[in-house]
Amino acid sequence: MAALTLDALRRTGQEFMEAVSREYYLAHAGLKAAAELQPIYDRYRAVLGPDSLELTLELFRSAEPGTEARRSARLLLEWQAESQAGRAVAALEEREIAWEAAAVVRTADGRAVPYQRVAIEIANATDRRERLALDDARAALVERELAPLRQERLQRERDFVESLGIAEGYVATFEALSGIDVRALAAQCEQFLRDTQAMWDEVLPEFVKRSLGVPVSAATRADALALLRAREFDRFFPGGVLEESVRRHVTEMGIDPTAGGRVVFDTGEREGKRSRAFCAPVRVPEEVYLVLRPHGGQSDYTTFLHELGHALHFGLTRADYPFEFRWVGDNSVTEGYAMLFDHRMEDRGWLVRYTALDKPSLPRFLRAAGFEELQFLRRYCAKLSYELQLYGGAVPWRQLPDLYADTLRTATTFKYQTSDAFVDVDPRFYAARYLRAWQLQAVLNETLTERFDEDWYRNPRAGPWMTEQLFGEGQRELATELAERVAGKPLSFAPLVRSIERLLA
Numbered sequence: 001m002a003a004l005t006l007d008a009l010r011r012t013g014q015e016f017m018e019a020v021s022r023e024y025y026l027a028h029a030g031l032k033a034a035a036e037l038q039p040i041y042d043r044y045r046a047v048l049g050p051d052s053l054e055l056t057l058e059l060f061r062s063a064e065p066g067t068e069a070r071r072s073a074r075l076l077l078e079w080q081a082e083s084q085a086g087r088a089v090a091a092l093e094e095r096e097i098a099w100e101a102a103a104v105v106r107t108a109d110g111r112a113v114p115y116q117r118v119a120i121e122i123a124n125a126t127d128r129r130e131r132l133a134l135d136d137a138r139a140a141l142v143e144r145e146l147a148p149l150r151q152e153r154l155q156r157e158r159d160f161v162e163s164l165g166i167a168e169g170y171v172a173t174f175e176a177l178s179g180i181d182v183r184a185l186a187a188q189c190e191q192f193l194r195d196t197q198a199m200w201d202e203v204l205p206e207f208v209k210r211s212l213g214v215p216v217s218a219a220t221r222a223d224a225l226a227l228l229r230a231r232e233f234d235r236f237f238p239g240g241v242l243e244e245s246v247r248r249h250v251t252e253m254g255i256d257p258t259a260g261g262r263v264v265f266d267t268g269e270r271e272g273k274r275s276r277a278f279c280a281p282v283r284v285p286e287e288v289y290l291v292l293r294p295h296g297g298q299s300d301y302t303t304f305l306h307e308l309g310h311a312l313h314f315g316l317t318r319a320d321y322p323f324e325f326r327w328v329g330d331n332s333v334t335e336g337y338a339m340l341f342d343h344r345m346e347d348r349g350w351l352v353r354y355t356a357l358d359k360p361s362l363p364r365f366l367r368a369a370g371f372e373e374l375q376f377l378r379r380y381c382a383k384l385s386y387e388l389q390l391y392g393g394a395v396p397w398r399q400l401p402d403l404y405a406d407t408l409r410t411a412t413t414f415k416y417q418t419s420d421a422f423v424d425v426d427p428r429f430y431a432a433r434y435l436r437a438w439q440l441q442a443v444l445n446e447t448l449t450e451r452f453d454e455d456w457y458r459n460p461r462a463g464p465w466m467t468e469q470l471f472g473e474g475q476r477e478l479a480t481e482l483a484e485r486v487a488g489k490p491l492s493f494a495p496l497v498r499s500i501e502r503l504l505a
């Protein structure tokens with residue numbers, strides 16, 4: 001066989017990514033009964049073979065640090081390491097998916113709920129005894145059946161990544177491949193938890209008492225799900241006008257919502273279509289699907305805005321960039337754009353202009369948004385700190401469940417179940433990408449406000465700037481580099497603290 005070249009790897013790598021992405025789109029949009037991934041992996045096995053890994057390792061080691069060649073090589077190697085680790089655990093993942101589809105949670109009093117619906121049932125349960133009984137039954141089942149599968153998958157993935165010999169241990173390898181200093185981010189998280197502790201202690205009792213009617217010290221993670229499900233504002237967010245309102249917002253900002261026809265809005269009713277909105281970049285930038293089945297309600301709006309941010313990013317990426325800048329890279333960037341859009345749900349002016357939320361409800365709505373934001377951020381800070389221990393290797397695996405429950409409870413006050421220690425994990429530090437995305441959207445919002453005023457979301461000059469300076473670049477840069485380039489600022493939690501303080505004021 002002829003030696004694999006960089007050009008050939010880019011070409012077939014892109015074909016492989018497109019094939020996988022199209023398969024997911026067809027299955028999740030209800031256009032195909034199930035995703036058939038195995039034939040695709042077979043067809044493109046050379047892309048995920050030892051030759052490809054060796055080529056990208058060689059490119060990475062030989063490229064001069066600080067050069068564009070090194071940047072490309074790092075992105076390609078990170079993509080290879082992730083994909084090959086994914087293939088190494090594919091059989092376990094299939095077992096997990098099959099288990100999740102078939103498992104049933106049975107409570108002591110004879111109730112049976114499919115595992116996939118149980119989180120929704122817990123959030124919707126208005127009777128607290130029923131809610132806790134359901135969650136206890138779920139936790140017992142997870143501990144018996146799902147947790148061992150997840151633990152094995154995490155261990156195997158860690159072993160595979162460590163075996164690449166790029167750096168000492170999983171954490172340092174992740175840092176070398178991703179360009180993210182995950183330990184420095186975890187230190188920022190610790191500081192954020194300290195800085196917002198007093199604010200949290202002050203605001204939590206009000207929400208717990210009002211919605212749950214129990215003392216703060218008794219509240220559990222299951223209670224938190226019910227608390228965050230708050231339906232009181234749903235009537236202001238009807239499904240019928242969602243797409244139209246958001247298209248108006250994007251158009252007023254000076255961006256074609258379809259990105260010149262490249263973003264396809266798949267909003268029709270179809271059996272088998274997922275109920276949550278999602279974005280499927282099938283060819284970047286030429287063919288991107290934004291799939292939605294509008295139900296209405298606050299969370300439907302948030303999800304749609306989030307996915308729209310992804311869709312515009314992929315649909316407006318420069319076509320002349322190499323595969324690795326368009327398809328891979330630091331997902332903190334695309335998640336940051338998605339969050340920049342979904343955070344309009346915390347923007348007073350945006351809410352007034354594009355939704356039916358009435359003026360008298362606005363202060364209560366914004367205060368609830370501030371509480372939710374703080375809860376989610378504190379939870380993610382704790383998750384990252386815990387996941388760093390999980391991947392770090394210094395704590396024996398059998399001690400992780402207690403560490404998980406302690407860490408999450410300390411940050412959020414809610415009692416967590418130890419059985420979720422291997423299930424409530426974002427593999428490969430995806431929590432770090434979300435946390436950086438949160439920071440990035442806050443910096444971008446401040447920059448957009450400085451440049452285009454508070455109502456930048458309807459300033460016709462803002463969209464072209466975003467297309468040129470942000471979306472066009474794909475994910476060539478790290479989120480930190482992007483923030484420095486467009487805002488002259490490092491990523492930090494400072495602007496997030498400021499915005500939460502404003503919301504809670």
Ligand SMILES: [Zn+2]
Pocket residue numbers: 306310334335338
């Ligand atoms: Zn996202």
